[in-house]
Amino acid sequence: xDTKMENVVIIGSGPAGLTAAIYxxxxxxxxLMIEGYESGGQLMTTTEVENFPGHAxxxxxxxxxxxxxxxxxxxKTRFVTKNVTKVDLSKRPFKIWIDNDLIEAKSVIISTGxxxxxxxxxxxxxLIGRGVSACATCDGAFFKNQPxxxxxxxxxxxxxxNFLTRFASKVYVVHRRDSFRASKIMSxxxxxxPKIEVIWNTELADVEGEKNVTGAKLRNLETGKETxxxxxxxxxxxxxxxxxxLFKDQIAMNEVGYLLTxxxxxxxxxxxxxxxxDVQDPIYRQAITAAGTGCMAAMDAERWLEAQEHHHA
Ligand code: NDP
Numbered sequence: 001x002d003t004k005m006e007n008v009v010i011i012g013s014g015p016a017g018l019t020a021a022i023y024x025x026x027x028x029x030x031x032l033m034i035e036g037y038e039s040g041g042q043l044m045t046t047t048e049v050e051n052f053p054g055h056a057x058x059x060x061x062x063x064x065x066x067x068x069x070x071x072x073x074x075x076k077t078r079f080v081t082k083n084v085t086k087v088d089l090s091k092r093p094f095k096i097w098i099d100n101d102l103i104e105a106k107s108v109i110i111s112t113g114x115x116x117x118x119x120x121x122x123x124x125x126x127l128i129g130r131g132v133s134a135c136a137t138c139d140g141a142f143f144k145n146q147p148x149x150x151x152x153x154x155x156x157x158x159x160x161x162n163f164l165t166r167f168a169s170k171v172y173v174v175h176r177r178d179s180f181r182a183s184k185i186m187s188x189x190x191x192x193x194p195k196i197e198v199i200w201n202t203e204l205a206d207v208e209g210e211k212n213v214t215g216a217k218l219r220n221l222e223t224g225k226e227t228x229x230x231x232x233x234x235x236x237x238x239x240x241x242x243x244x245x246l247f248k249d250q251i252a253m254n255e256v257g258y259l260l261t262x263x264x265x266x267x268x269x270x271x272x273x274x275x276x277x278d279v280q281d282p283i284y285r286q287a288i289t290a291a292g293t294g295c296m297a298a299m300d301a302e303r304w305l306e307a308q309e310h311h312h313a
Contacts, residue, residue, distance in 0.1 A: 014041020016277025131213025
Protein backbone atom coordinates (compact mmCIF):
# COMPACT_ATOMS: atom_id res chain seq x y z
CA UNK A 1 0.00 0.00 0.00
CA ASP A 2 1.39 3.42 -0.93
CA THR A 3 1.08 6.24 1.57
CA LYS A 4 -1.89 8.26 0.54
CA MET A 5 -3.69 11.18 2.11
CA GLU A 6 -7.21 10.23 3.13
CA ASN A 7 -10.01 12.62 4.07
CA VAL A 8 -11.49 10.30 6.66
CA VAL A 9 -10.26 6.99 7.98
CA ILE A 10 -12.81 5.03 9.96
CA ILE A 11 -11.41 2.43 12.35
CA GLY A 12 -13.91 -0.28 13.30
CA SER A 13 -16.83 -1.76 11.39
CA GLY A 14 -19.75 -2.33 13.74
CA PRO A 15 -23.00 -0.38 13.39
CA ALA A 16 -21.27 2.88 14.40
CA GLY A 17 -18.39 2.66 11.93
CA LEU A 18 -20.52 1.44 9.03
CA THR A 19 -23.09 4.17 9.58
CA ALA A 20 -20.27 6.73 9.68
CA ALA A 21 -19.02 5.21 6.39
CA ILE A 22 -22.46 5.53 4.79
CA TYR A 23 -22.80 9.16 5.79
CA UNK A 24 -19.20 10.08 4.92
CA UNK A 25 -19.59 8.41 1.52
CA UNK A 26 -22.76 10.35 0.80
CA UNK A 27 -20.92 13.54 1.80
CA UNK A 28 -18.42 12.75 -0.98
CA UNK A 29 -15.57 12.25 1.45
CA UNK A 30 -14.55 8.88 -0.05
CA UNK A 31 -13.92 7.32 3.38
CA LEU A 32 -11.49 4.49 3.97
CA MET A 33 -12.84 1.91 6.40
CA ILE A 34 -10.35 -0.27 8.22
CA GLU A 35 -12.76 -3.00 9.22
CA GLY A 36 -10.46 -5.37 11.08
CA TYR A 37 -10.08 -9.09 10.65
CA GLU A 38 -13.16 -9.63 12.80
CA SER A 39 -15.42 -7.19 11.00
CA GLY A 40 -18.97 -6.34 11.98
CA GLY A 41 -18.54 -5.99 15.72
CA GLN A 42 -20.60 -7.49 18.49
CA LEU A 43 -23.66 -8.18 16.31
CA MET A 44 -21.66 -10.86 14.54
CA THR A 45 -21.96 -12.99 17.66
CA THR A 46 -25.67 -12.45 18.24
CA THR A 47 -28.44 -14.39 16.55
CA GLU A 48 -31.88 -12.81 16.37
CA VAL A 49 -32.03 -8.99 16.47
CA GLU A 50 -35.61 -7.92 17.14
CA ASN A 51 -35.05 -4.34 18.23
CA PHE A 52 -33.36 -2.74 15.22
CA PRO A 53 -36.06 -0.62 13.55
CA GLY A 54 -37.10 -1.50 10.04
CA HIS A 55 -37.08 -5.29 10.26
CA ALA A 56 -40.69 -6.31 10.69
CA UNK A 57 -39.84 -9.88 11.70
CA UNK A 58 -36.39 -9.24 13.18
CA UNK A 59 -33.10 -10.05 11.51
CA UNK A 60 -30.01 -12.12 12.30
CA UNK A 61 -27.15 -9.99 13.68
CA UNK A 62 -24.60 -11.05 11.02
CA UNK A 63 -27.16 -10.51 8.24
CA UNK A 64 -27.83 -6.98 9.48
CA UNK A 65 -24.13 -6.19 9.50
CA UNK A 66 -23.50 -7.73 6.09
CA UNK A 67 -26.36 -5.71 4.61
CA UNK A 68 -25.04 -2.51 6.20
CA UNK A 69 -21.55 -3.25 4.89
CA UNK A 70 -22.93 -3.82 1.39
CA UNK A 71 -24.75 -0.52 1.61
CA UNK A 72 -21.53 1.30 2.52
CA UNK A 73 -19.68 -0.50 -0.27
CA UNK A 74 -22.40 0.37 -2.78
CA UNK A 75 -21.92 4.02 -1.75
CA LYS A 76 -18.20 3.58 -2.56
CA THR A 77 -16.66 3.19 0.88
CA ARG A 78 -13.32 1.43 0.46
CA PHE A 79 -12.57 -1.39 2.89
CA VAL A 80 -9.31 -2.74 4.28
CA THR A 81 -9.82 -6.07 6.03
CA LYS A 82 -6.92 -5.79 8.43
CA ASN A 83 -6.27 -4.53 11.93
CA VAL A 84 -4.72 -1.17 12.71
CA THR A 85 -1.50 -1.84 14.58
CA LYS A 86 -0.42 1.67 15.59
CA VAL A 87 -1.60 5.27 15.37
CA ASP A 88 0.03 8.65 15.86
CA LEU A 89 -2.61 11.29 16.55
CA SER A 90 -0.17 13.82 18.01
CA LYS A 91 -0.06 15.91 14.85
CA ARG A 92 -1.79 16.33 11.51
CA PRO A 93 -1.98 14.62 9.17
CA PHE A 94 -2.78 11.72 11.48
CA LYS A 95 -0.80 8.54 10.93
CA ILE A 96 -2.29 5.06 10.95
CA TRP A 97 -0.26 1.91 10.50
CA ILE A 98 -1.33 -1.53 9.42
CA ASP A 99 1.85 -3.45 10.17
CA ASN A 100 4.38 -1.61 7.97
CA ASP A 101 1.85 0.15 5.76
CA LEU A 102 1.26 3.80 6.61
CA ILE A 103 -1.96 5.68 5.93
CA GLU A 104 -2.19 9.42 6.46
CA ALA A 105 -5.52 11.05 7.23
CA LYS A 106 -6.95 14.52 7.63
CA SER A 107 -9.54 13.17 10.05
CA VAL A 108 -10.19 9.93 11.90
CA ILE A 109 -13.39 8.34 13.17
CA ILE A 110 -12.87 5.79 15.93
CA SER A 111 -15.54 3.10 16.21
CA THR A 112 -13.58 0.21 17.65
CA GLY A 113 -16.35 -0.76 20.05
CA UNK A 114 -16.18 -2.63 23.29
CA UNK A 115 -15.87 -6.29 24.04
CA UNK A 116 -18.07 -8.00 26.59
CA UNK A 117 -16.01 -9.86 29.10
CA UNK A 118 -16.63 -13.57 29.37
CA UNK A 119 -15.43 -16.02 31.99
CA UNK A 120 -13.28 -17.97 29.55
CA UNK A 121 -15.00 -21.35 29.82
CA UNK A 122 -14.81 -23.46 26.69
CA UNK A 123 -18.52 -24.33 26.64
CA UNK A 124 -19.47 -20.74 27.42
CA UNK A 125 -17.70 -19.60 24.27
CA UNK A 126 -19.14 -22.40 22.16
CA LEU A 127 -22.71 -21.54 23.19
CA ILE A 128 -22.57 -17.74 22.78
CA GLY A 129 -25.76 -16.80 20.92
CA ARG A 130 -27.25 -20.20 21.78
CA GLY A 131 -28.29 -19.42 25.31
CA VAL A 132 -25.14 -17.68 26.52
CA SER A 133 -25.44 -13.92 26.15
CA ALA A 134 -23.82 -10.76 27.46
CA CYS A 135 -26.82 -8.55 26.69
CA ALA A 136 -30.20 -8.88 28.39
CA THR A 137 -31.68 -6.03 26.34
CA CYS A 138 -30.80 -7.98 23.19
CA ASP A 139 -31.73 -11.50 24.21
CA GLY A 140 -33.95 -11.35 27.32
CA ALA A 141 -37.20 -11.69 25.37
CA PHE A 142 -36.19 -15.16 24.20
CA PHE A 143 -36.62 -16.52 27.72
CA LYS A 144 -40.29 -15.85 28.42
CA ASN A 145 -41.56 -17.79 31.44
CA GLN A 146 -38.26 -19.61 31.87
CA PRO A 147 -35.66 -19.40 34.61
CA UNK A 148 -32.35 -17.73 33.70
CA UNK A 149 -28.98 -17.14 35.34
CA UNK A 150 -27.09 -13.84 35.56
CA UNK A 151 -23.41 -13.94 36.52
CA UNK A 152 -21.85 -10.88 38.18
CA UNK A 153 -22.25 -8.50 41.08
CA UNK A 154 -21.80 -5.04 39.56
CA UNK A 155 -24.34 -2.50 38.30
CA UNK A 156 -24.57 -4.22 34.93
CA UNK A 157 -25.53 -7.52 36.56
CA UNK A 158 -28.14 -5.76 38.73
CA UNK A 159 -29.60 -3.98 35.74
CA UNK A 160 -29.68 -7.14 33.64
CA UNK A 161 -31.25 -9.18 36.44
CA ASN A 162 -33.98 -6.63 37.03
CA PHE A 163 -34.67 -6.27 33.34
CA LEU A 164 -34.87 -10.04 32.89
CA THR A 165 -37.63 -10.38 35.51
CA ARG A 166 -39.96 -8.90 32.90
CA PHE A 167 -39.70 -12.09 30.90
CA ALA A 168 -38.18 -14.83 32.97
CA SER A 169 -40.09 -16.91 35.49
CA LYS A 170 -37.14 -16.60 37.85
CA VAL A 171 -33.70 -14.97 37.75
CA TYR A 172 -30.78 -16.46 39.65
CA VAL A 173 -27.93 -14.00 40.23
CA VAL A 174 -24.72 -15.93 40.73
CA HIS A 175 -21.98 -13.90 42.40
CA ARG A 176 -18.52 -15.01 43.47
CA ARG A 177 -18.49 -13.10 46.77
CA ASP A 178 -20.94 -12.49 49.62
CA SER A 179 -21.67 -8.85 48.76
CA PHE A 180 -22.35 -6.90 45.61
CA ARG A 181 -20.01 -4.36 44.07
CA ALA A 182 -23.02 -2.56 42.60
CA SER A 183 -24.40 0.71 43.98
CA LYS A 184 -26.75 0.35 46.94
CA ILE A 185 -29.82 1.48 45.07
CA MET A 186 -29.30 -1.07 42.29
CA SER A 187 -28.40 -3.84 44.74
CA UNK A 188 -31.50 -3.14 46.83
CA UNK A 189 -33.69 -3.41 43.78
CA UNK A 190 -32.33 -6.88 43.14
CA UNK A 191 -32.48 -7.97 46.77
CA UNK A 192 -36.09 -6.81 47.08
CA UNK A 193 -37.30 -8.33 43.83
CA PRO A 194 -39.31 -11.48 44.63
CA LYS A 195 -38.48 -12.99 41.22
CA ILE A 196 -34.74 -12.85 41.89
CA GLU A 197 -32.74 -15.29 44.00
CA VAL A 198 -29.11 -14.45 44.73
CA ILE A 199 -26.68 -17.33 44.97
CA TRP A 200 -23.67 -15.98 46.90
CA ASN A 201 -20.07 -17.22 46.99
CA THR A 202 -20.63 -19.19 43.85
CA GLU A 203 -19.10 -19.34 40.42
CA LEU A 204 -20.35 -20.59 37.11
CA ALA A 205 -18.19 -23.69 36.75
CA ASP A 206 -19.47 -24.83 33.36
CA VAL A 207 -22.19 -24.38 30.78
CA GLU A 208 -24.08 -27.52 29.82
CA GLY A 209 -25.75 -28.27 26.51
CA GLU A 210 -24.93 -29.60 23.06
CA LYS A 211 -26.62 -27.30 20.53
CA ASN A 212 -28.19 -24.94 23.03
CA VAL A 213 -27.73 -24.25 26.72
CA THR A 214 -29.55 -26.73 28.95
CA GLY A 215 -27.96 -26.02 32.30
CA ALA A 216 -25.62 -23.97 34.45
CA LYS A 217 -23.17 -25.89 36.55
CA LEU A 218 -22.42 -23.93 39.70
CA ARG A 219 -19.65 -24.34 42.25
CA ASN A 220 -19.94 -23.00 45.77
CA LEU A 221 -16.57 -21.42 46.49
CA GLU A 222 -16.76 -22.07 50.23
CA THR A 223 -17.83 -25.70 50.23
CA GLY A 224 -16.69 -26.74 46.75
CA LYS A 225 -20.11 -28.31 46.24
CA GLU A 226 -21.33 -28.43 42.65
CA THR A 227 -24.95 -28.21 41.56
CA UNK A 228 -26.66 -27.80 38.20
CA UNK A 229 -29.54 -25.43 37.50
CA UNK A 230 -31.69 -26.41 34.54
CA UNK A 231 -31.77 -23.14 32.55
CA UNK A 232 -31.64 -22.28 28.86
CA UNK A 233 -30.38 -18.74 29.35
CA UNK A 234 -27.12 -17.63 30.98
CA UNK A 235 -26.28 -13.94 31.01
CA UNK A 236 -22.67 -13.05 31.67
CA UNK A 237 -22.58 -9.55 33.16
CA UNK A 238 -19.04 -9.15 34.42
CA UNK A 239 -18.27 -5.95 32.54
CA UNK A 240 -17.13 -4.69 29.14
CA UNK A 241 -13.74 -3.58 27.95
CA UNK A 242 -13.60 -0.69 25.48
CA UNK A 243 -11.20 -1.41 22.62
CA UNK A 244 -8.92 1.57 23.14
CA UNK A 245 -5.47 0.10 23.77
CA LEU A 246 -4.33 1.61 20.45
CA PHE A 247 -5.15 5.12 21.63
CA LYS A 248 -3.69 5.01 25.12
CA ASP A 249 -1.98 8.29 26.10
CA GLN A 250 -3.15 9.89 22.84
CA ILE A 251 -6.85 10.64 23.47
CA ALA A 252 -8.65 11.46 26.71
CA MET A 253 -10.37 8.42 28.24
CA ASN A 254 -12.19 7.78 31.48
CA GLU A 255 -10.62 5.63 34.18
CA VAL A 256 -11.70 2.37 32.55
CA GLY A 257 -10.71 3.32 29.02
CA TYR A 258 -13.88 4.66 27.36
CA LEU A 259 -13.08 7.57 25.02
CA LEU A 260 -14.49 10.88 26.21
CA THR A 261 -16.60 12.87 23.78
CA UNK A 262 -17.59 16.50 24.18
CA UNK A 263 -21.20 17.23 25.11
CA UNK A 264 -23.67 16.06 22.51
CA UNK A 265 -20.99 15.67 19.83
CA UNK A 266 -18.52 13.03 18.70
CA UNK A 267 -15.52 15.33 19.23
CA UNK A 268 -12.70 13.73 21.22
CA UNK A 269 -9.89 15.57 23.00
CA UNK A 270 -7.96 15.62 19.68
CA UNK A 271 -9.38 18.02 17.07
CA UNK A 272 -10.07 16.06 13.90
CA UNK A 273 -10.52 12.76 15.71
CA UNK A 274 -14.10 11.69 16.36
CA UNK A 275 -15.50 8.74 18.30
CA UNK A 276 -18.79 6.89 18.00
CA UNK A 277 -20.46 3.73 19.21
CA ASP A 278 -19.63 1.62 22.22
CA VAL A 279 -16.02 2.82 22.41
CA GLN A 280 -17.42 6.02 23.91
CA ASP A 281 -20.67 4.72 25.40
CA PRO A 282 -20.70 2.65 28.58
CA ILE A 283 -24.42 3.31 29.09
CA TYR A 284 -26.71 2.52 26.14
CA ARG A 285 -24.55 0.10 24.10
CA GLN A 286 -27.22 -0.65 21.50
CA ALA A 287 -26.75 -1.16 17.76
CA ILE A 288 -29.20 1.64 17.07
CA THR A 289 -27.53 4.12 19.42
CA ALA A 290 -24.14 3.17 17.96
CA ALA A 291 -25.49 3.78 14.46
CA GLY A 292 -26.88 7.13 15.58
CA THR A 293 -23.55 8.29 16.95
CA GLY A 294 -21.85 7.00 13.77
CA CYS A 295 -24.04 9.37 11.80
CA MET A 296 -23.06 12.19 14.18
CA ALA A 297 -19.35 11.42 13.80
CA ALA A 298 -19.53 11.56 9.99
CA MET A 299 -21.39 14.86 10.12
CA ASP A 300 -18.96 16.27 12.68
CA ALA A 301 -15.99 15.16 10.54
CA GLU A 302 -17.50 16.64 7.39
CA ARG A 303 -18.12 20.02 9.04
CA TRP A 304 -14.74 20.02 10.75
CA LEU A 305 -12.94 19.26 7.45
CA GLU A 306 -14.86 21.99 5.73
CA ALA A 307 -13.95 24.49 8.44
CA GLN A 308 -10.27 23.52 8.12
CA GLU A 309 -10.33 24.16 4.40
CA HIS A 310 -11.89 27.58 4.86
CA HIS A 311 -9.32 28.29 7.52
CA HIS A 312 -6.43 27.48 5.16
CA ALA A 313 -7.96 29.09 2.06
P1 NDP B 1 -18.00 -3.95 37.28
O1 NDP B 1 -16.54 -4.08 37.02
O2 NDP B 1 -18.49 -2.87 38.16
O3 NDP B 1 -18.51 -5.31 37.96
C1 NDP B 1 -18.16 -6.54 37.42
C2 NDP B 1 -18.76 -7.63 38.32
O4 NDP B 1 -18.45 -8.89 37.75
C3 NDP B 1 -18.19 -7.62 39.73
O5 NDP B 1 -19.18 -7.91 40.67
C4 NDP B 1 -17.14 -8.74 39.69
O6 NDP B 1 -17.00 -9.43 40.88
C5 NDP B 1 -17.73 -9.68 38.67
N1 NDP B 1 -16.68 -10.38 37.96
C6 NDP B 1 -15.66 -9.86 37.23
N2 NDP B 1 -14.89 -10.82 36.72
C7 NDP B 1 -15.43 -12.00 37.14
C8 NDP B 1 -15.08 -13.34 36.95
N3 NDP B 1 -14.03 -13.69 36.21
N4 NDP B 1 -15.85 -14.28 37.53
C9 NDP B 1 -16.93 -13.94 38.28
N5 NDP B 1 -17.31 -12.67 38.48
C10 NDP B 1 -16.57 -11.71 37.93
O7 NDP B 1 -18.68 -3.94 35.82
P2 NDP B 1 -20.13 -3.44 35.40
O8 NDP B 1 -20.26 -3.77 33.97
O9 NDP B 1 -21.14 -3.96 36.32
O10 NDP B 1 -20.08 -1.89 35.54
C11 NDP B 1 -19.08 -1.11 34.86
C12 NDP B 1 -19.26 0.37 35.21
O11 NDP B 1 -20.46 0.87 34.62
C13 NDP B 1 -19.39 0.61 36.70
O12 NDP B 1 -18.78 1.82 37.02
C14 NDP B 1 -20.87 0.71 36.91
O13 NDP B 1 -21.22 1.46 38.06
C15 NDP B 1 -21.32 1.38 35.63
N6 NDP B 1 -22.70 1.04 35.31
C16 NDP B 1 -23.69 1.87 35.72
C17 NDP B 1 -25.01 1.58 35.46
C18 NDP B 1 -26.03 2.51 35.95
O14 NDP B 1 -25.75 3.33 36.78
N7 NDP B 1 -27.25 2.43 35.44
C19 NDP B 1 -25.41 0.38 34.71
C20 NDP B 1 -24.29 -0.44 34.33
C21 NDP B 1 -23.01 -0.10 34.62
P3 NDP B 1 -16.32 -8.74 42.18
O15 NDP B 1 -17.36 -7.82 42.71
O16 NDP B 1 -16.03 -9.90 43.06
O17 NDP B 1 -15.10 -8.06 41.68
